[in-house]
Amino acid sequence: MTGIVTSVTAQTRLLAIVLIMFVGIVTLSRSGAAQTIYSLDSGDLVRVTVFGEPDLSGEFSIDAQGKLNLALIGPVFVRGMTTSQARTAIHDAYLDGYLRHPDIAVDVVAFRPFFIVGEVNQPGSYSFVPGMNVLNAIAISRGMTYRGDEDDIEILRGNDTARVSIPANLATIVMPGDIVRIAERYF
Structure with missing residues (x-):
């Protein structure tokens, strides 16, 4: 009789552990889905770092048209982009006849109000x-x-x-x- 009770208790514990893991996974997936990916827009202040080119690096404000005005390449449209997408756009603009191997980083310094x-x-x-x-x-x-x-x-x-x-x-x-x-x- 104790063998049956021990077996049922072990199964109950296993079921409880599986249930707790399931609830944890559902909670994590819901909290992740609730987060919004940040996209750049007018009023954001970003730091653009062009590694090895300190004269091209600095902090820039996104203007009312959604553009960053950068040295050599001029305005680059970044409205609605993530920082990763903006990095790619700036990289491609510098690669187009200005720098051989541009290494770019884009970070938000101050968010718009x-x-x-x-x-x-x-x-x-x-x-x-x-x-x-x-x-x-x-x-x-x-x-x-x-x-x-x-x-x-x-x-x-x-x-x-x-x-x-x-x-x-x-x-x-x-x-x-x-x-x-x-x-x-x-x-």
Whole structure:
């Protein structure tokens, strides 16, 4: 009889371990899917390093047209690109008659600001901090007014040509360039 109980207990433990591993994998895949790949846009400050060419390296701001103005090659369009894609575009531009073997690195130095409007005490433009959520954004803007409705929050994401509205709550992640709108409650 004890052999059967020991066998059932071992099977129960094994089942529990498998269940815990499954829940962990599902949680990891969901958190990974929720993260957004950062794409460059106007207002971002990036550091472009051309190894072996200090005169071509420096910090550059992405202009209103989504371009970086770099020495020798002039404007390079980077809006909507990841830093890796921007690195490739700059590499290819320098390779086209300027440098034999350009080795390029692109890093974001400062993100473009986010904006918060509506029923907050100090609406406006604020510096972005990675990992920020709507609650952090509200705190930075000195909190909600007494009319603020935490159940009616909207984020406008994207640039002016392709802006989408996302329903949000206090835990929703804010990205650079987002417009967070806190609606007014009526009761």
